[in-house]
Amino acid sequence: MLSYSFVSIIANHPTQRLLWLEIGLEKIRGYIMASSKRIKTQYPGVYYREAQRIGGTGTERVYYALYKRDGRLIETKIGRQFSDDLTPAKAALIRAQLIEGRRSTRKELRQAEMDNAPWTILTLWEEYKRRKPNLKGIITDQNRFEVHLRHLQNMKPEEITTTLVDNLQLSLANSGKKPGTIKNVIELLRRIISFGEKKGLITPSQICAHFEMPILNNQKTEDLTPEQLNNLIAAIESTKHKKAGQMMLLALYTGMRRGEIFNLKWEHIDWHRGFINIVGRDDGLGAKSGQCERIPLNDLARQLLLSVPKGQSRYVFPGKSGGRLVDIRKQADALKKEAGLPDSFRPFHGLRHVYASLLASTGKVSMYELQKLMTHKSAAMTQRYAHLRDDALKKASQTASEAILTALNTSSRINEK
Secondary structure, three states: OOOHHHHHHHHHOHHHHHHHHHHHHHHHHHHHHHOOOOEEOOOOOEEEEEEEOOOOOOEEEEEEEEEEEOOEEEEEEEEEOOOOOOOHHHHHHHHHHHHHOOOOOHHHHHHHHHHOOOOOHHHHHHHHHHHOOOOOOHHHHHHHHHHHHHHHOOOOHHHOOHHHHHHHHHHHHHOOOOHHHHHHHHHHHHHHHHHHHHOOOOOHHHOOOOOOOOOOOOOOOOOOOHHHHHHHHHHHHHOOOHHHHHHHHHHHHHOOOHHHHHOOEHHHEEOOOOEEEEOOOOOOOOOOOOOOEEEEOOHHHHHHHHOOOOOOOOEOOEOOOOOEOOOOHHHHHHHHHHOOOOOOOOHHHHHHHHHHHHHHHHOOOOHHHHHHHHOOOOHHHHHHHHHHHHHHHHHHHHHHHHHHHHHHHHHHHHHHO
16 A cells, blocks of 8 residues: 555655656566566576567567675566567676676666655655654644645745745735744744755755744633632533543643543552653653653542542543543533633643642742643743742732731830830
């Protein structure tokens, strides 16, 4: 079966399309001739098969050479009787040249031609995917390429100019795309070209575009009022969607991400030491960082997990077949509706933010501690909650101020007496 990458190259890259079609046709002919009888000639290692004559009626001989090079047994097609004007003697001479390395096989010639073909946005993208098959977000990037960058596929890197990039941004904006989408598309194009330069596939002189990324201010810190949070807890307690409710509570109690909860297995829970191990996965479905993380198993989370029925599956919240759960959006949205939460509130991501906001607002947790609890890769990601901690510290400071004033007033009255 042909891979998607193979098909896309055939369909969209003119130079390599002809090469691949030639390879394909030769393979088809090879499959047909494989069933025909191999006939030896008077020359060692030279034989032929009968095949349909090209450009005429009847059959013709297709000559092959069998020889060893560097300890490997090689079989290669030499050519055709009429099309290439070959005789057994000429085929034997070519075989000798192949053994001595003075002649390249057809496969080697085709590969050299492909290697010398200029890199395009499409072929760079295909090479990027080939070298990074397990990169987190590669499926999303593939969809992004298909929808927004496919029209650039046959362009060479040096043809991607700053003007073209600016026009692409403008076109996306005029079509109603959000700033975040535009940034991701431009970033993907920049990444493809940068990959080619880093791997030596293209030279720095071929990079003609300056990629000016859109400035975003879309850090969305979702929060719930105490009343909304109480309504959600009540909805979870009375809902028929028990699994969705338990998963949402785990997000609230621990700040775990949706994918981390989906991937959670019983062996990831260290009951004795009191930790949850968030295990990274190559397919990007575990810890967001791709590395293994560890967060404390607090009392609420422990009580919740102990209440989850433990069946035959290794997953804490398994899918129907016992494997990893794929989606629970419908049930989570139903719970959100039952609780009367805003439509824009994201059940899992939003509850993760609620967890962080509640922690920060106590003033008892440092930004470093919050970063570790949220498993943020950098402190900058945690700074969105800094103002909440500042507010708590201001209140604490004000309390101290009031206590001091009270003490001073009391002391003053004592002295007056």
